[in-house]
Amino acid sequence: MLKLDSRIPSGPIEGKWSKRLQEVALVSPANKRKLSIIVxxxxxxxxSAAASLSELGYKVSVFTYNDSAxxxxxxxxxxxxxxxxxxxxxxxxxxRLFYETVKGGDFRAREANVxxxxxxxxxxxxxxVAQGVPFAREYGGQLANRSFGGALVSRTxxxxxxxxxxLLLGAYSALMKEVGRGSCQIHNRMEMxxxxxxxxxxxxxxxxxxxxxxxxxxxADAVLLCTGGYANVFFLSTNAKHCNATAIWRAxxxxxxxxxxxxxxxxxxxxxxxxxxxxxxxxxxxxxxxDGRIWVPKAVGDERNAVDIPDNERxxxxxxxxxxxxxxxxxxxxxxxxxxxxxxxxxxxPGKRGVYLDFSDSIARLGRNVIEERYGNLFEMYNxxxxxxxxxxxxxxxxxxxxxxxxxxxxxxxxSNIPGLFVLGEAxxxxxxxxRLGASALMQGLADGYFVIPNTIGDYFANTRLSPVDANHEExxxxxxxxxxxxxxxxxxxxxxxVDQYHRDLGMTMLEHCGMSRTKESLTTAMKTVxxxxxxxxxxxxxxxxxxxxxxxxxxxxxxxxYFELAELVCRDALEREESxxxxxxxxxxxxxxxxxxxxxNFAHVAVWEHQEQGPAIRNVEPLVFETVKLAQRSYK
Amino acid sequence: MNLTLNIWRQKGKIGKFxxxxxxxxxxxxxxxxMLDVLNQELILKGEEPVHFDHDCREGICGTCGMVINGxxxxxxxxxxxxxxxxxHFKDGxxxxxxxxxxxxxxxxxxxxxxxxxxxxIIQSGGxxxxxxxxxxxxxxxxxxxxxxxxxxxxxxxxxCGACVASCPNGSAMLFVAAKxxxxxxxxxxxPERMQRAINMIxxxxxxxxxxxxNYAECEAVCPKNISISTIARANRDFxxxxxxxxxxxxxxxx
Ligand code: FES
Numbered sequence: 001m002l003k004l005d006s007r008i009p010s011g012p013i014e015g016k017w018s019k020r021l022q023e024v025a026l027v028s029p030a031n032k033r034k035l036s037i038i039v040x041x042x043x044x045x046x047x048s049a050a051a052s053l054s055e056l057g058y059k060v061s062v063f064t065y066n067d068s069a070x071x072x073x074x075x076x077x078x079x080x081x082x083x084x085x086x087x088x089x090x091x092x093x094x095x096r097l098f099y100e101t102v103k104g105g106d107f108r109a110r111e112a113n114v115x116x117x118x119x120x121x122x123x124x125x126x127x128x129v130a131q132g133v134p135f136a137r138e139y140g141g142q143l144a145n146r147s148f149g150g151a152l153v154s155r156t157x158x159x160x161x162x163x164x165x166x167l168l169l170g171a172y173s174a175l176m177k178e179v180g181r182g183s184c185q186i187h188n189r190m191e192m193x194x195x196x197x198x199x200x201x202x203x204x205x206x207x208x209x210x211x212x213x214x215x216x217x218x219x220a221d222a223v224l225l226c227t228g229g230y231a232n233v234f235f236l237s238t239n240a241k242h243c244n245a246t247a248i249w250r251a252x253x254x255x256x257x258x259x260x261x262x263x264x265x266x267x268x269x270x271x272x273x274x275x276x277x278x279x280x281x282x283x284x285x286x287x288x289x290x291d292g293r294i295w296v297p298k299a300v301g302d303e304r305n306a307v308d309i310p311d312n313e314r315x316x317x318x319x320x321x322x323x324x325x326x327x328x329x330x331x332x333x334x335x336x337x338x339x340x341x342x343x344x345x346x347x348x349x350p351g352k353r354g355v356y357l358d359f360s361d362s363i364a365r366l367g368r369n370v371i372e373e374r375y376g377n378l379f380e381m382y383n384x385x386x387x388x389x390x391x392x393x394x395x396x397x398x399x400x401x402x403x404x405x406x407x408x409x410x411x412x413x414x415x416s417n418i419p420g421l422f423v424l425g426e427a428x429x430x431x432x433x434x435x436r437l438g439a440s441a442l443m444q445g446l447a448d449g450y451f452v453i454p455n456t457i458g459d460y461f462a463n464t465r466l467s468p469v470d471a472n473h474e475e476x477x478x479x480x481x482x483x484x485x486x487x488x489x490x491x492x493x494x495x496x497x498x499v500d501q502y503h504r505d506l507g508m509t510m511l512e513h514c515g516m517s518r519t520k521e522s523l524t525t526a527m528k529t530v531x532x533x534x535x536x537x538x539x540x541x542x543x544x545x546x547x548x549x550x551x552x553x554x555x556x557x558x559x560x561x562x563y564f565e566l567a568e569l570v571c572r573d574a575l576e577r578e579e580s581x582x583x584x585x586x587x588x589x590x591x592x593x594x595x596x597x598x599x600x601x602n603f604a605h606v607a608v609w610e611h612q613e614q615g616p617a618i619r620n621v622e623p624l625v626f627e628t629v630k631l632a633q634r635s636y637k
Numbered sequence: 638m639n640l641t642l643n644i645w646r647q648k649g650k651i652g653k654f655x656x657x658x659x660x661x662x663x664x665x666x667x668x669x670x671m672l673d674v675l676n677q678e679l680i681l682k683g684e685e686p687v688h689f690d691h692d693c694r695e696g697i698c699g700t701c702g703m704v705i706n707g708x709x710x711x712x713x714x715x716x717x718x719x720x721x722x723x724x725h726f727k728d729g730x731x732x733x734x735x736x737x738x739x740x741x742x743x744x745x746x747x748x749x750x751x752x753x754x755x756x757x758i759i760q761s762g763g764x765x766x767x768x769x770x771x772x773x774x775x776x777x778x779x780x781x782x783x784x785x786x787x788x789x790x791x792x793x794x795x796x797c798g799a800c801v802a803s804c805p806n807g808s809a810m811l812f813v814a815a816k817x818x819x820x821x822x823x824x825x826x827x828p829e830r831m832q833r834a835i836n837m838i839x840x841x842x843x844x845x846x847x848x849x850x851n852y853a854e855c856e857a858v859c860p861k862n863i864s865i866s867t868i869a870r871a872n873r874d875f876x877x878x879x880x881x882x883x884x885x886x887x888x889x890x891x
Binding site: 072127132166173180274279450549 | 648663664667670673674677679680681683684686688690692693696698699700713716720722724745746753755756759760761762763764767769770773775776778779780781782785788789792793795796819820823825
């Protein structure tokens with residue numbers, strides 16, 4: 001059984017974080033210089049943490065598989081970042097942002113963490129502005145805001161359609177400043193392939209140098225995993241091609257608890273798949289739903305062009321079913337509705353897996369130039385990919401895997417159950433419950449990196465006696481050796497199908513049986529199929545090239561091998577969570593109207609999986625205690 | 638459609654063009670997906686796939702980049718190669734595919750190059766020195782909308798290196814100038830503005846990138862349409878800084 005102490009400070013929710021800040025023990029500047037920290041990943045969480053910890057005086061080494069820290073996939077976030085600044089005077093507040101995030105997550109997030117997130121949202125904006133993030137401004141020179149899916153106030157800050165890019169470049173520039181000062185080391189094109197635990201504490205990592213193929217050991221006093229989510233388990237997702245779960249998966253296999261793996265988010269507005277060769281899916285910012293109307297033909301099998309279908313033969317289904325929120329209904333709800341329409345045979349476009357997102361009414365009301373100003377770059381992107389012109393005929397969109405709310409279990413200090421192993425950003429599980437609201441991921445990554453970890457990590461160091469360890473320690477040698485064996489095995493199979501073929505099969509199985517809706521049957525099938533695929537993979541995969549060279553096929557093979565194992569856990573978690581909540585929709589558990597039906601009595605908890613060397617993983621539970629919010633059924637009608 | 642591809646293959650120091658046939662290419666494929674399909678065939682034939690850098694495939698991370706028929710990122714203006722689709726090519730066409738070629742970007746393998754020099758240029762001064770926690774309230778300093786927009790225009794740079802690859806001098810000036818301009822239009826960027834220009838431009842030279850002599854090829858190929866007017870601004874900052882203007886040099890304030 002895992003020891004899961006969430007270490008949430010006592011007292012009223014508004015005071016918890018300041019209470020914790022007062023309690024944490026401090027490390028003297030002289031001692032900070034002697035303490036080394038490894039940060040894996042350079043997205044918003046990793047870059048902001050590495051820069052901030054280096055500023056504090058710790059010895060920081062950063063690792064990324066990319067050729068530069070600036071390329072991490074946070075860069076692709078389009079829409080914006082939330083903060084409870086209440087600049088619009090529309091009655092926003094920290095409490096409101098907190099409450100909406102807990103509700104949006106269908107009451108499966110840890111209340112105290114979410115409150116802290118909302119509380120920190122405002123200083124994040126301050127920090128980013130000081131770094132030179134060129135947020136959108138109003139004519140008076142003040143910061144502009146917009147509203148975003150699932151919210152009734154305007155609290156989203158943005159930089160055109162490239163907010164993630166600008167925030168990441170801000171964090172990256174802070175990191176580069178530290179690297180330039182010589183106080184922080186960066187290792188590009190290095191992939192973490194194992195975690196090393198010595199005497200029960202995280203003491204370093206094993207990496208593969210993606211240029212030389214060298215397996216290396218890196219020792220430290222603490223390890224931070226900021227490696228993002230695992231949506232690529234579905235093969236086709238909006239994640240970057242190389243985003244992977246290897247770091248968190250290997251940490252899991254070394255004893256870290258994996259929380260709520262079945263909480264995956266399918267984003268409603270992506271460009272549908274065009275063919276079998278498709279390598280990834282592209283997200284179209286959710287902000288499009290502010291002015292676009294979503295519809296499908298009323299009649300099954302209507303083959304006419306969109307523009308030839310008269311208004312009274314169109315079903316604007318979100319407006320019909322959810323009149324209060326209409327086209328702005330939260331992500332999980334909109335995604336499922338789109339799937340239902342397509343399952344009824346009313347989908348549009350190739351393969352009939354698509355719905356229309358129509359701007360014609362907005363163009364008529366506001367004029368083409370207003371729409372162009374708001375969404376010009378997105379329309380261009382759509383046109384570039386599909387060759388169609390969204391000004392004259394509606395876009396086609398379809399849901400795609402996008403974000404994973406599940407991740408490694410952490411306590412209030414962001415430390416996993418392995419002392420010395422901290423997990424930040426999308427890689428942890430803590431803030432979004434069963435569904436993440438728009439513009440919250442950027443907020444969490446930066447809150448964790450800039451403001452939480454620099455304060456909490458010191459408490460670990462101050463209260464811990466670390467024995468000296470070096471790369472010759474037997475645990476390091478054993479882990480490095482295992483890495484060699486693993487890689488040699490993959491290269492020696494020399495079978496008949498490529499890594500991509502296996503990955504695609506895995507992804508299709510997961511999407512079909514463990515995607516937007518799940519049943520006991522589908523999940524059982526998925527587990528069986530995934531298991532079989534995995535066995536075949538290990539007997540029949542063909543990985544070209546050599547170990548000691550740049551070898552992109554080998555990189556993929558290592559990642560896919562881990563996806564197979566992770567996929568089984570996702571399915572198992574989904575199977576055992578006998579309720580529907582947020583992105584986890586079990587057909588057996590729904591309201592008469594087809595909405596999620598939670599079971600608060602039996603499932604108001606975090607499911608934390610514990611790896612076993614022999615036999616199936618063990619399901620542990622951290623009960624969710626709601627002291628402030630009252631559990632209610634989510635309603636967006 | 639069917640295409641003839643001449644792809645630069647390199648392992649170690651020396652490389653050469655190798656001819657491949659791409660059959661039944663769909664016009665809806667992206668250029669990289671076309672290469673993915675080719676690679677699958679190569680692997681199954683027991684050959685090594687063509688190595689190329691890529692990640693987001695959304696035109697935002699700046700990882701991808703190759704020269705297609707002499708043009709960095711290929712024929713479509715304002716578009717990275719990962720966002721280039723095959724409908725812009727014709728059936729039967731012959732295509733030449735090469736890596737970025739520049740002293741500043743050593744070739745690693747096939748179409749992959751080492752672009753880490755760009756990081757080192759940023760390390761020399763492409764930032765605002767502010768520690769976490771030091772920030773003033775965001776609302777304290779208004780920024781004129783027009784300045785914020787011009788700053789953002791320059792900030793869109795994705796650091797892909799196409800500007801360098803297109804430049805007869807192998808200059809990284811558009812990359813450097815985009816950063817100087819992005820920060821130079823904001824009030825927060827003023828205190829270090831002059832030193833930033835000196836440091837970054839000097840560092841680019843040290844890294845082996847050439848000088849700018851206004852060919853303007855960089856602007857033509859930039860997937861984010863960064864304007865060479867940024868270079869004029871950077872030069873101005875550099876020259877004024879060299880004469881001791883600006884904060885921190887004991888000279889006159891701007
Ligand atoms: S792969 Fe990211 S810009 Fe092309």
